[in-house]
Amino acid sequence: MTNNFVNGVLKGDPLSIARVITMIENNHEKAIPIIKTLHRHTGKAHIIGITGVMGSGKSSLIYELAKKYREKNKKIGIIAIDPTSPFSGGALLGDRIRMMNLADDENVFIRSMGTRGMLGGLTSAVYDTINILDAAGKDIIMVETVGVGQAEVDIVKIADTTLVVLVPGLGDSIQTIKAGIMEIGDIFVVNKADRPGVEQTIAELKTMLDLTRIVTERETPIITTIARERKGIDELINEIEKHKKYLKKNNMFEEKRRKRYETELVEIIKRKLTSLIFDETNLKEKIQSLTDQILKKEIDPHTAAEEILTRVIK
Amino acid sequence: MEKKIRVLVAKPGLDGHDRGAKVVARALRDAGMEVIYSGLHQTAEQIVRTAIQEDVDVIGLSLLSGAHMTLFLDVIKLLKKHKMNNVIVVGGGIIPEEDVPRLKKEGVAEIFGPGTPTDEIVDFIKKNVKQ
Ligand SMILES: Nc1nc2c(ncn2[C@@H]2O[C@H](COP(=O)(O)OP(=O)(O)O)[C@@H](O)[C@H]2O)c(=O)[nH]1
Ligand SMILES: [Mg+2]
Numbered sequence: 001m002t003n004n005f006v007n008g009v010l011k012g013d014p015l016s017i018a019r020v021i022t023m024i025e026n027n028h029e030k031a032i033p034i035i036k037t038l039h040r041h042t043g044k045a046h047i048i049g050i051t052g053v054m055g056s057g058k059s060s061l062i063y064e065l066a067k068k069y070r071e072k073n074k075k076i077g078i079i080a081i082d083p084t085s086p087f088s089g090g091a092l093l094g095d096r097i098r099m100m101n102l103a104d105d106e107n108v109f110i111r112s113m114g115t116r117g118m119l120g121g122l123t124s125a126v127y128d129t130i131n132i133l134d135a136a137g138k139d140i141i142m143v144e145t146v147g148v149g150q151a152e153v154d155i156v157k158i159a160d161t162t163l164v165v166l167v168p169g170l171g172d173s174i175q176t177i178k179a180g181i182m183e184i185g186d187i188f189v190v191n192k193a194d195r196p197g198v199e200q201t202i203a204e205l206k207t208m209l210d211l212t213r214i215v216t217e218r219e220t221p222i223i224t225t226i227a228r229e230r231k232g233i234d235e236l237i238n239e240i241e242k243h244k245k246y247l248k249k250n251n252m253f254e255e256k257r258r259k260r261y262e263t264e265l266v267e268i269i270k271r272k273l274t275s276l277i278f279d280e281t282n283l284k285e286k287i288q289s290l291t292d293q294i295l296k297k298e299i300d301p302h303t304a305a306e307e308i309l310t311r312v313i314k
Numbered sequence: 315m316e317k318k319i320r321v322l323v324a325k326p327g328l329d330g331h332d333r334g335a336k337v338v339a340r341a342l343r344d345a346g347m348e349v350i351y352s353g354l355h356q357t358a359e360q361i362v363r364t365a366i367q368e369d370v371d372v373i374g375l376s377l378l379s380g381a382h383m384t385l386f387l388d389v390i391k392l393l394k395k396h397k398m399n400n401v402i403v404v405g406g407g408i409i410p411e412e413d414v415p416r417l418k419k420e421g422v423a424e425i426f427g428p429g430t431p432t433d434e435i436v437d438f439i440k441k442n443v444k445q
Contacts, residue, residue: 097353
């Protein structure tokens with residue numbers, strides 16, 4: 001079975017790709033040997049992260065970028081991540097609405113993902129999904145992340161090139177954006193440039209970038225787009241390609257990859273440890289009885305936690 | 315295994331109303347499912363290609379026009395062609411009573427008329443999804 005899936009993915013067969021992603025999302029142990037085998041077939045894709053607040057036009061931009069890349073005959077993978085409801089565990093994944101006509105093109109593979117247990121950050125399921133699409137021969141992989149919280153900062157560890165999408169007329173939003181976001185953007189996009197306030201937004205953005213920029217010889221470009229009218233897309237692709245060349249020229253491409261694998265490795269260890277501890281039978285009862293003891297001051301939470309950990313890790 | 319039910323809610327055809335589809339989509343999400351909502355005006359080919367990529371367990375088709383018969387049947391035919399035997403297809407919207415037996419015979423799992431309580435749809439999916 002492993003071989004069938006591996007061969008399917010390597011051939012770019014959509015059904016195989018989709019099934020392996022599902023297995024990964026569901027923590028199906030049969031996926032692990034597949035992922036292991038795929039590793040040496042990865043590393044060719046250019047991974048582009050797209051982040052920014054909800055409604056700023058990320059999905060619309062991805063759609064336009066994908067169409068342009070298709071004209072250049074690039075194969076495309078798209079991962080669109082939306083928040084999972086912490087209450088129901090369900091998710092409404094609506095990014096495809098903006099990308100509908102890509103469904104006619106067999107060289108574009110789109111996958112919608114809920115954040116599930118990601119606690120705001122991105123977990124190894126996203127890394128694995130990128131690796132699957134990479135092994136499947138996608139030249140460009142675009143990852144759209146929810147515009148707030150840890151996911152936004154995590155994307156930079158995954159992507160070779162990170163786009164931060166803003167909209168005009170929200171001067172305040174630039175200032176309230178966490179300092180981190182200024183550092184993660186390789187390219188800033190002011191979308192919805194058909195709206196008033198573009199000049200001001202760009203000016204504010206420039207000021208913020210000057211204040212926070214880590215000293216490099218590279219100026220962070222700001223591109224204005226109107227995704228809805230397909231304006232600015234060529235300029236944006238041009239900047240993305242320029243950034244890739246810049247990374248390669250300065251040996252930063254390898255360096256970024258190295259960081260990504262390091263983060264991925266740590267993520268896998270964390271996940272394995274968590275399941276090692278929480279999948280243990282009787283843990284629930286143990287936690288309940290320890291909690292009772294904590295309540296009665298027979299034990300403190302730290303000692304209780306140590307007691308559980310020593311049970312698992314010997 | 316933390317298997318989550320994934321549902322594609324699609325609105326084929328040309329009619330522009332998707333209120334009902336959105337209500338159902340939200341109810342399914344609130345029942346813990348992952349709902350891929352793909353918007354209006356979809357062809358059968360687009361729906362099935364999306365279902366494959368998203369690896370859904372259920373396709374929910376919402377229809378308000380008379381063209382439902384061919385669209386439903388096209389989707390089912392394409393699913394069979396791609397050996398997606400694990401996917402169940404349900405329909406909603408205004409579908410003439412006399413068409414229901416034929417649709418079911420061709421492989422539509424259930425038809426939910428207007429005003430069906432969303433709980434009923436949730437229960438049906440949970441009971442019938444092929445895991
Ligand atoms: N006025 C205007 N609206 C846009 C533009 N780009 C996207 N939109 C609209 O903004 C809304 C949100 O877009 P979407 O791509 O879903 O944003 P996302 O949440 O960041 O993925 C949609 O209604 C789009 O049609 C633009 O350049 N100008
Ligand atoms: Mg989006």
